[in-house]
Amino acid sequence: MAKMNPYLNFDGKTEEAFNFYKSVFGGEFPAIHKIGEAPGTENLPDDEKNRIMHISLPIDAHTTLMGSDTMPSMGHNLVVGNNVHISLHPVSREEADHLFNGLSAGGTVEMPIADMFWGAYYGSFTDKFGIKWMVNYDPQQK
Structure with missing residues (x-):
């Protein structure tokens, strides 16, 4: 990663x-x-x-x-205490899918991983332990 x-x-x-x-x-x-x-x-x-x-x-x-x-x-309502995410920046689309699918298992997907208008492959979720994650693969940033 x-x-x-x-x-x-x-x-x-x-x-x-x-x-x-x-x-x-x-x-x-x-x-x-x-x-x-x-x-x-x-x-x-x-x-x-x-x-x-x-x-x-x-x-x-x-x-x-x-x-x-x-x-x-x-x-979107901010609740102090849940306003921090861990943002992952994988090196490939395959790694992005692996991280997104693995970490979101049993959790709640907020935004399914997909191609975004800003050029990245992105998704967000809360894992089964309540931790918020974002996966952002940008092929332009190596």
Whole structure:
């Protein structure tokens, strides 16, 4: 497997939180993606369009802190304590399927693993022990 990173969720505070983390760790954000940039978001409330869909802050050569905001209009409610995911970045599509299918067995799939509009093969779930996971295979990032 290529990488495993912490992924944090916030209720509209991701940008503020990541600017704080950046002030402590240093570094730069490779990109900040807003929810309103995604296809099919035209009818979302304006305040949700400005929420963060994805942000990352490289900490060192092996660790990247990642995060996003919840979407209340889509039924996503943040509960402090379940707002952390483990984000897996496998080296192949086959490894992504193996990790997703193995770890999600007996758990609850939130988003089935599939090709996504941003170019990755992605899925998310809560395992049978209540741990939240994301599997993100991006063939562009080796």
